[in-house]
Every structure is written in C-alpha cells, then in structure tokens.
Amino acid sequence: MKKKKIACIGVGNLGRAWAAIFARAGHDVALYDNAAGAVDAALPAIESSLAAMAEAGLVDNVEAAMGRIRASATLADALQGVDHVQESVIEDVEVKHALFRTLDREAPPGAIIASSVSSIPPSEFMANLEGGGRCIVAHPVNPPHLIPVIEVMLGPSTSEETFEACCAFLRGIGQVPVRLNKEIFGYVLNRLQFALIHEALHLVDGGYISAEDIDNVVKYGLGRRWAFMGPFETNHLNATGGITEYYDKFQSAIGGIIAELHREPHPLNPELISRLAEEMESATPVAEVPARQEWRDRQLMALTRHFGDMRPRQE
Amino acid sequence: MKKKKIACIGVGNLGRAWAAIFARAGHDVALYDNAAGAVDAALPAIESSLAAMAEAGLVDNVEAAMGRIRASATLADALQGVDHVQESVIEDVEVKHALFRTLDREAPPGAIIASSVSSIPPSEFMANLEGGGRCIVAHPVNPPHLIPVIEVMLGPSTSEETFEACCAFLRGIGQVPVRLNKEIFGYVLNRLQFALIHEALHLVDGGYISAEDIDNVVKYGLGRRWAFMGPFETNHLNATGGITEYYDKFQSAIGGIIAELHREPHPLNPELISRLAEEMESATPVAEVPARQEWRDRQLMALTRHFGDMRPRQE
Numbered sequence: 101m102k103k104k105k106i107a108c109i110g111v112g113n114l115g116r117a118w119a120a121i122f123a124r125a126g127h128d129v130a131l132y133d134n135a136a137g138a139v140d141a142a143l144p145a146i147e148s149s150l151a152a153m154a155e156a157g158l159v160d161n162v163e164a165a166m167g168r169i170r171a172s173a174t175l176a177d178a179l180q181g182v183d184h185v186q187e188s189v190i191e192d193v194e195v196k197h198a199l200f201r202t203l204d205r206e207a208p209p210g211a212i213i214a215s216s217v218s219s220i221p222p223s224e225f226m227a228n229l230e231g232g233g234r235c236i237v238a239h240p241v242n243p244p245h246l247i248p249v250i251e252v253m254l255g256p257s258t259s260e261e262t263f264e265a266c267c268a269f270l271r272g273i274g275q276v277p278v279r280l281n282k283e284i285f286g287y288v289l290n291r292l293q294f295a296l297i298h299e300a301l302h303l304v305d306g307g308y309i310s311a312e313d314i315d316n317v318v319k320y321g322l323g324r325r326w327a328f329m330g331p332f333e334t335n336h337l338n339a340t341g342g343i344t345e346y347y348d349k350f351q352s353a354i355g356g357i358i359a360e361l362h363r364e365p366h367p368l369n370p371e372l373i374s375r376l377a378e379e380m381e382s383a384t385p386v387a388e389v390p391a392r393q394e395w396r397d398r399q400l401m402a403l404t405r406h407f408g409d410m411r412p413r414q415e
Numbered sequence: 416m417k418k419k420k421i422a423c424i425g426v427g428n429l430g431r432a433w434a435a436i437f438a439r440a441g442h443d444v445a446l447y448d449n450a451a452g453a454v455d456a457a458l459p460a461i462e463s464s465l466a467a468m469a470e471a472g473l474v475d476n477v478e479a480a481m482g483r484i485r486a487s488a489t490l491a492d493a494l495q496g497v498d499h500v501q502e503s504v505i506e507d508v509e510v511k512h513a514l515f516r517t518l519d520r521e522a523p524p525g526a527i528i529a530s531s532v533s534s535i536p537p538s539e540f541m542a543n544l545e546g547g548g549r550c551i552v553a554h555p556v557n558p559p560h561l562i563p564v565i566e567v568m569l570g571p572s573t574s575e576e577t578f579e580a581c582c583a584f585l586r587g588i589g590q591v592p593v594r595l596n597k598e599i600f601g602y603v604l605n606r607l608q609f610a611l612i613h614e615a616l617h618l619v620d621g622g623y624i625s626a627e628d629i630d631n632v633v634k635y636g637l638g639r640r641w642a643f644m645g646p647f648e649t650n651h652l653n654a655t656g657g658i659t660e661y662y663d664k665f666q667s668a669i670g671g672i673i674a675e676l677h678r679e680p681h682p683l684n685p686e687l688i689s690r691l692a693e694e695m696e697s698a699t700p701v702a703e704v705p706a707r708q709e710w711r712d713r714q715l716m717a718l719t720r721h722f723g724d725m726r727p728r729q730e
C-alpha cells in the first residue's frame with residue numbers, strides 16, 4: 101500500500117471516526133477544524149476509539165496510528181500535499197458551499213475532495229466549481245470504524261476517474277464503497293432502513309405485534325441472513341433456479357404482500373413514540389443507554405472479527 | 416427439561432426441519448405423512464441436516480438424535496400420547512381444514528396443535544373446532560434449524576394458556592417465539608422483508624444503484640446492526656436520551672425520508688427481474704446455486720455459534 105496524505109476537515113464525531121480509520125490503515129492524517137479547541141478535543145477521542153479497536157484485535161498499534169495523526173492550525177497547512185480531503189463540517193449549505201470553493205482552490209491538483217454530507221444535495225454546494233470533477237460524496241454510516249459500507253454518491257460533475265480512485269482508496273482502508281449514480285434524498289441505506297421501520301411502526305400501531313417482538317423478528321430472523329447476504333442474494337438462494345425462479349414461483353405471494361404494505365406515511369404520533377419508548381426503556385433505561393452503546397460497539401467489533409473484514413494492512 | 420412426545424404431520428422441507436430441531440433438543444418425534452414413501456425419504460434428509468449441524472458443533476450426537484425419531488404408519492399411531500403436534504402439510508385450505516378436524520378429535524386432551532401454515536389465514540381452517548383453544552400457528556423461517564425466530568400467531572380461538580405453553584416449549588428447544596396478536600397477511604417477517612425489498616426494487620429500477628450494491632448496503636451496513644439489535648433498539652441507542660430523543664431530534668429527517676419512499680406497488684416487471692438475475696448470476700451462476708446454498712447454511716451455523724444461541728440442552 102502506498103502511504104497517502106489525508107486532510108480531515110471538521111472533527112466532530114464523523115471526522116474523528118474518519119481520522120481513526122485512515123490512521124488505522126497506515127495513512128498520514130492532518131486534522132483541521134475552524135472551531136477553537138476542536139482538534140485538541142478530538143485527539144483523545146480518536147485515541148480511545150483506536151484503543152477500543154486494539155482491544156478487539158482490529159488495530160495493531162495504537163501509538164503508531166496516533167503518530168500518523170497531526171493537528172493543523174490552518175486549513176492551508178492541513179491541505180499541504182494531500183491526496184484525499186474528507187470534509188465533515190456541519191450540515192449547513194452556506195458553510196459547505198464556501199468551504200468547497202476554498203478547498204477546490206487550495207487543495208493540490210489531483211487530490212480528491214470528498215464530503216461526508218448527509219442531508220444536503222451535493223448539487224447545492226458542489227456545482228460550478230472549476231474542479232467539480234474531483235468532488236464527490238463519501239457518506240459513512242455511524243460508527244464508520246465499525247460499519248464497512250460507505251455510500252459514494254456522484255455529484256453534479258464528478259468524473260468517473262474520481263469515482264474509481266475514491267472507491268479504490270476506500271477499499272484499501274477496509275471499507276466497502278457502494279455507488280449511488282445520482283442524487284437521492286436520504287441516500288440508500290436510510291431509505292431501506294426506514295422502509296422497514298415504516299412498516300414496523302404501522303404494525304405496532306395497529307396492535308399486531310410489540311416493538312420488542314419487531315426487534316426479535318429482525319435480530320433472530322431477517323438480520324441473521326442480512327448480516328452476510330443482501331436481500332437479493334437471499335432471494336437468489338431461495339430457489340434452486342435462482343432469483344428468476346424465485347420471483348416466478350412466488351410472484352403472486354410477493355405481489356400480494358407488497359400490495360398490502362402500509363402506504364400512507366405514518367404520522368409518527370407522540371402516543372406511538374411513547375409506546376416504543378416504554379418498551380425500549382423497560383429493557384434499557386435511558387440511564388443505561390451509554391453502557392448499552394458500548395455493548396453495541398463491542399458486538400460490532402466481534403462481528404467484524406467474525407467476518408474477518410475491515411482489516412486493512414497496517415505498517 | 417422434561418422429554419416430550421411430538422408428532423410431525425407432513426414431512427416436506429418444513430416438517431423435516433421441525434423434526435431435526437425437536438430431536439436435537441432431546442424430544443421424541445413421530446413422523447407421519449399420508450404420501451406413500453414420504454417418511455422414508457425424510458429420514459435420511461433429517462439425518463444429513465443433523466450431521467451438518469454436528470459438524471458445526473450445534474448437535475452433540477447425531478445417532479442419539481436420530482434414535483429419538485420414529486416413522487408412524489398411521490396418523491393415530493403418530494398422535495399416541497403426544498404433547499405437541501406440528502402440522503406442516505401442503506398449503507391447501509381444504510386439506511388443512513379436514514386435517515385440523517381430525518387432529519382436534521384424535522390428539523390427546525391437553526396436546527397443543529400447531530400449524531406451520533404460511534399463507535392461509537388460520538380462521539379459515541381453525542374456526543369452530545371443539546378444541547380451538549389449543550390450536551395455534553407456529554410459523555418458522557426457512558431454514559428453521561438455523562434461524563431462531565418463530566412467528567406464533569393466535570388463531571380465532573387460541574387460548575392464552577396455549578400461547579404461553581407453546582412459547583415456553585419453543586424457547587426450550589432453542590427457538591425465539593414472537594407474538595402476532597391477530598391474523599395478518601404475510602405475517603411480520605415477510606412484510607418487513609418486502610417493505611425493504613420493495614424500496615430496493617424501485618431504487619434499482621430508477622437507476623440509482625445496482626442490485627449488487629443494494630446487497631452491499633444491507634450486508635456491510637444495516638445487517639451488521641440488525642444481526643444483534645432490532646431496528647427499534649438501534650434507534651434507542653442512536654441518541655444518549657434513547658428512542659424518545661432520537662425521534663424528537665430526527666423527526667423531520669425521518670418524516671422526510673418516509674414521505675419520499677416509493678408507495679406505488681412495484682409491478683415486478685420481467686425486465687427488472689432479468690436485470691436482477693443478470694447481476695446475481697454474474698456472481699453465482701444458477702448451476703452454482705446449490706453450492707452457494709450450502710455456503711449460506713455454513714454461514715448461518717457459524718453465526719449461530721458466534722451468538723451462542725439455538726443450543727438447547729441435549730441428553
């Protein structure tokens with residue numbers, strides 16, 4: 101692996117997670133944030149996330165990884181000689197628009213400029229840039245150091261070269277880039293997530309099933325398969341003739357279920373949310389959420405080890 | 416654990432899987448099928464599925480488990496002294512209706528009569544039975560010996576006692592029963608599955624993303640979390656204030672995505688199915704589907720070991 105120079109611009113939760121995965125993979129990382137003290141606050145957080153990964157066997161040497169991360173006092177310093185810029189500043193179209201103009205002007209020619217943006221369409225801040233071809237969206241899933249997928253969405257003038265190079269780079273650091281060909285609200289992961297949750301909300305609201313049992317259906321059912329196969333491969337392996345036979349054989353059953361799904365957007369009414377909260381809190385009271393989040397992260401690390409992935413070559 | 420006597424009526428794929436999990440858990444199982452030769456064909460299939468589980472460390476002693484399974488030449492023989500009847504005959508309302516009348520008349524008082532029915536509403540074959548209170552739906556997910564969840568749906572007159580006893584029994588054999596309070600088309604697991612797939616079909620059809628990348632988003636993203644947390648617990652752990660704070664903070668983002676989900680039932684047009692097939696077959700040609708199914712089952716067994724569940728006490 102060729103060691104690269106990366107700039108992480110914005111070091112909130114996402115920027116910190118990016119820094120950890122870049123450094124874990126052996127790259128040099130410069131951190132910059134225009135909020136005073138932000139970088140100083142980020143460094144120990146990055147170190148403790150690397151330490152947790154080391155404990156789980158996912159990082160070899162925390163000190164060496166931290167040694168590859170440096171604080172930059174200015175944007176110009178952070179951008180010095182970089183190959184990849186990862187922007188993770190606040191979700192504000194004006195801020196991102198101004199920043200992308202600056203980044204495009206100041207980043208070295210050939211550097212890719214990737215945004216972690218989650219809700220603003222890239223056409224609103226990546227358009228009409230001289231270097232629009234090198235600008236792209238690379239949207240991680242929280243927590244990115246434990247969830248491999250990165251939604252790579254093409255901006256208004258992203259070049260194929262940028263897409264290919266960005267994906268090759270992300271694969272090299274142990275992530276799994278997927279290609280979103282054009283702008284779409286909510287990206288794909290959250291659309292799929294809320295398509296399922298939306299139906300679940302209707303089923304709980306209609307008295308068919310409890311929220312706890314929705315969770316059981318997913319974690320002891322669907323999630324067992326989806327942890328290593330996607331939904332279409334699941335279909336493909338559900339008939340000896342593959343997905344063609346599957347959709348042919350079950351066309352009317354599948355069409356029947358699809359026709360029955362709840363369509364009216366659920367109002368997310370406070371009564372329903374209280375009911376969900378009551379059920380969730382009876383298992384994990386709010387005071388215990390932080391401890392349970394640590395449990396979640398340990399579970400994710402254990403699964404990462406189980407599947408043997410997210411293990412870029414180090415040193 | 417008290418050793419129970421079980422009758423498996425109908426020994427197609429589902430009946431065989433049930434027999435394997437009942438015998439694995441230490442219970443005595445009688446097999447009956449009114450099709451000539453069906454039981455003889457089932458026995459070696461059950462043995463090889465137990466052998467595969469033994470190889471994965473999920474069964475201690477295949478011979479002992481097979482020793483608990485016997486073939487019955489008549490329904491009356493199979494029902495002799497049983498505690499639990501598991502019906503898994505063909506999806507035909509007339510056949511199930513007639514069979515439930517017979518089972519209710521001939522099964523010992525106190526025995527639970529559970530149906531594996533997947534598409535016929537229980538009210539169409541469980542109504543007006545003298546012992547309607549002991550009749551219930553216990554719908555497994557394929558393959559039931561590797562997927563823990565069982566959808567337990569209350570029939571038109573199922574008693575609470577039957578529900579509780581059936582769930583206790585299922586938990587004792589290592590499965591995870593969930594409660595469906597009333598009849599619902601497609602049950603819950605498949606409704607959730609196809610809610611997600613339905614959105615995925617629209618996204619592929621609209622040119623946003625490939626089918627392969629839909630699979631990647633799920634297996635390297637959503638599925639990592641859903642393998643051990645349900646969707647609502649995932650929400651609950653996404654804010655330090657729990658699910659109430661989560662839905663409060665992200666109300667407009669979530670509502671926005673829900674409002675944007677594709678609502679019109681997808682026509683499942685042949686062009687789209689061909690496209691899915693082309694992508695799926697480029698990774699796994701139809702001729703290799705059986706080998707990949709074995710890979711899937713090995714993956715499921717490895718996950719079962721990873722999570723340390725589906726391991727009822729044996730012997």
